[in-house]
Amino acid sequence: MEWQYIYGVISFVLEPTSLFVMAISVFFGLVVGMLPGLTATMAVALLTGLTYRLAPEMAILSLVAVYIGAISGGCQSAILINIPGTPASAATAVDGFPIAQRGEGGLGIFLATTASFFGTLAGTLCVLLLTPPLALLALKFGASEFFLLALFGVMICGQLTAGTDPLKGWISGIIGLIVAQIGLDGMNAYPRFSFGMVDLMAGVPLIPVMIGLFGFPEIVYGLVTSTARAQIKSSALEFKRGFGILMKNKLNMVRSSIIGVIIGIIPGVGEDVAGWLSYWAEKNSSKTPEKFGKGAYEGVVAAETGNNACIGGAIIPVLSLAVPGSAPAAVLLAALWLHGLRPGPLLMSETPGFVYTMSIYMTISAFTMIILGLLLSKVTVRILAVKSTILMPVVYVLCTVGAFVIDNSIFDIYLVFVFGLIGLLLREMSYPAAPFLLGIILGPMATIICAGRLFCQMVILPRSSPARSV
Amino acid sequence: MEKNVHFDFITSLFLIILSLIMIVDSYQMAVDVGGPLYASPGMMTMVLAVLLLICGFLLLRRSIRLNGVGQNVKDFKEWIHTFRKAKSSQEMLLGGAILALYTFILAPRLPFWISTSIFMVFIMGILNATSIIKNVLITAVVVGSIYGVFQMIFHVPLP
Numbered sequence: 001m002e003w004q005y006i007y008g009v010i011s012f013v014l015e016p017t018s019l020f021v022m023a024i025s026v027f028f029g030l031v032v033g034m035l036p037g038l039t040a041t042m043a044v045a046l047l048t049g050l051t052y053r054l055a056p057e058m059a060i061l062s063l064v065a066v067y068i069g070a071i072s073g074g075c076q077s078a079i080l081i082n083i084p085g086t087p088a089s090a091a092t093a094v095d096g097f098p099i100a101q102r103g104e105g106g107l108g109i110f111l112a113t114t115a116s117f118f119g120t121l122a123g124t125l126c127v128l129l130l131t132p133p134l135a136l137l138a139l140k141f142g143a144s145e146f147f148l149l150a151l152f153g154v155m156i157c158g159q160l161t162a163g164t165d166p167l168k169g170w171i172s173g174i175i176g177l178i179v180a181q182i183g184l185d186g187m188n189a190y191p192r193f194s195f196g197m198v199d200l201m202a203g204v205p206l207i208p209v210m211i212g213l214f215g216f217p218e219i220v221y222g223l224v225t226s227t228a229r230a231q232i233k234s235s236a237l238e239f240k241r242g243f244g245i246l247m248k249n250k251l252n253m254v255r256s257s258i259i260g261v262i263i264g265i266i267p268g269v270g271e272d273v274a275g276w277l278s279y280w281a282e283k284n285s286s287k288t289p290e291k292f293g294k295g296a297y298e299g300v301v302a303a304e305t306g307n308n309a310c311i312g313g314a315i316i317p318v319l320s321l322a323v324p325g326s327a328p329a330a331v332l333l334a335a336l337w338l339h340g341l342r343p344g345p346l347l348m349s350e351t352p353g354f355v356y357t358m359s360i361y362m363t364i365s366a367f368t369m370i371i372l373g374l375l376l377s378k379v380t381v382r383i384l385a386v387k388s389t390i391l392m393p394v395v396y397v398l399c400t401v402g403a404f405v406i407d408n409s410i411f412d413i414y415l416v417f418v419f420g421l422i423g424l425l426l427r428e429m430s431y432p433a434a435p436f437l438l439g440i441i442l443g444p445m446a447t448i449i450c451a452g453r454l455f456c457q458m459v460i461l462p463r464s465s466p467a468r469s470v
Numbered sequence: 471m472e473k474n475v476h477f478d479f480i481t482s483l484f485l486i487i488l489s490l491i492m493i494v495d496s497y498q499m500a501v502d503v504g505g506p507l508y509a510s511p512g513m514m515t516m517v518l519a520v521l522l523l524i525c526g527f528l529l530l531r532r533s534i535r536l537n538g539v540g541q542n543v544k545d546f547k548e549w550i551h552t553f554r555k556a557k558s559s560q561e562m563l564l565g566g567a568i569l570a571l572y573t574f575i576l577a578p579r580l581p582f583w584i585s586t587s588i589f590m591v592f593i594m595g596i597l598n599a600t601s602i603i604k605n606v607l608i609t610a611v612v613v614g615s616i617y618g619v620f621q622m623i624f625h626v627p628l629p
Binding site (some may be wrong): 053167170171174175177178181185187188190192193216219220221223224387389390393394396397398400401404405408410413414416417420421424428429430 | 574586628
């Protein structure tokens with residue numbers, strides 16, 4: 001039965017249309033990933049809107065592909081111009097750029113892309129192995145556990161994404177939870193904070209909010225800093241030498257993969273932390289730590305393996321608990337809901353094959369990523385030379401189109417702008433946006449019923465029922 | 471962290487006022503619907519508002535402890551003065567205003583290809599992104615591509 005299902009999914013992925021959509025999505029992800037300022041979260045958010053009308057299988061394939069492409073693409077700009085395309089590649093730049101300065105840019109890109117490929121596959125393996133037991137455990141959760149899980153997710157995300165100031169992360173997450181309460185209440189159909197606006201009575205739609213939160217600030221900053229970047233030169237890829245270096249880094253890649261997956265499972269931490277921790281672990285265990293920061297191949301391999309393994313790690317709680325492990329995974333979770341899937345504890349009983357589907361999508365996307373990443377590296381880096389004053393208006397138009405096509409509602413475009421301003425304010429005042437988004441996603445989980453039951457179980461029942469207290 | 475203390479001070483005041491309004495509103499919801507408080511539509515919002523209030527007070531206490539009330543107000547006034555004169559903030563406001571123009575005026579009123587063409591030519595022109603001919607060409611390619619892919623291939627309605 002399972003083999004039949006796997007065969008069906010592989011057949012679907014290998015259809016020409018699917019391969020074409022996946023190749024385009026990986027390419028889009030690579031381009032967005034390498035453009036400084038445009039993050040993987042934004043890439044997935046933008047494509048969620050744009051793929052809304054596609055069949056769910058095709059849309060999810062496309063989103064997984066763009067997620068993998070964007071996290072991997074960041075390494076190219078990090079290595080060639082010392083500007084990480086995404087925060088996930090920040091650790092790659094430390095040793096990647098000195099490698100490029102030595103005239104080995106091509107080798108650096110080969111090592112980073114191949115390590116990304118390995119990391120993605122390791123993460124995929126963990127999705128297969130860890131999702132079912134975690135989902136079975138989650139089946140034992142009741143309403144109050146889910147309420148606490150939602151609160152925990154938001155708080156831990158706030159704690160970990162706000163750097164030295166967790167209070168700001170918590171505030172951001174709580175405001176997100178509050179925004180999720182806007183609209184008709186599920187029990188009494190009471191319009192909460194909708195100010196008489198019919199559009200708000202259905203609640204605040206997720207996609208325009210996340211496009212606004214993550215896309216708008218990048219666009220506004222891009223319009224202000226209108227500098228063109230220098231043309232990039234990349235040397236030959238040096239496959240043979242690269243494979244030799246990777247063979248010497250087997251242990252490094254395995255360790256970085258484990259770190260990446262563990263970091264991915266923790267809600268809200270994300271690929272950037274995974275990259276840094278893997279880099280740090282490799283540096284600490286190295287016999288020549290003094291080489292790090294001066295173009296050590298091991299540093300690039302560790303950072304890229306770690307951040308890509310984090311993708312699989314972040315998807316594990318998405319599928320099993322409906323709690324995202326990173327900001328792009330949060331957007332992916334929203335996209336799964338949007339396409340009618342219900343990730344969470346019931347996933348293994350309602351759609352047991354979905355874990356295989358996701359794993360196959362990730363595996364084939366990883367293969368597409370390594371092929372496109374290596375073949376097109378010389379072409380794609382030229383996009384870095386496009387001025388942001390040209391690029392950003394195009395991105396904003398795509399943002400508005402992405403928000404509009406979901407409900408064909410102009411109101412959603414207004415929301416992009418409004419939540420974009422909120423995102424801009426959050427960033428100016430050093431508040432992380434990821435807990436805000438996570439609050440909106442997990443808000444419905446922490447509904448009034450959960451709160452009410454929690455209240456009953458924790459406050460009323462212990463006082464009134466001696467049996468319970470026993 | 472200390473760089474934004476005056477922001478924290480203002481933000482904390484805003485959060486405290488917002489959470490107090492929310493608590494009152496949440497209580498009003500419970501009164502409107504009737505029944506026990508924990509089953510009212512305002513229960514969850516009240517819990518969250520109380521959490522926000524606590525966070526607001528913590529932020530206020532920290533900002534006052536670090537800078538004092540008077541210094542925070544003075545720093546904030548200075549920031550407003552600097553913000554108004556800085557070129558980057560003026561560019562940011564201009565960029566934001568053009569995006570607002572497209573979002574609230576052009577996109578809802580005109581067909582997609584007209585509104586987007588006007589927006590792109592206008593914003594790239596104002597920001598001196600490129601020459602006028604290239605500007606028009608880029609706009610035509612972008613609008614044509616989006617229109618072709620969404621409207622003609624996927625049959626997706628555009629704004």
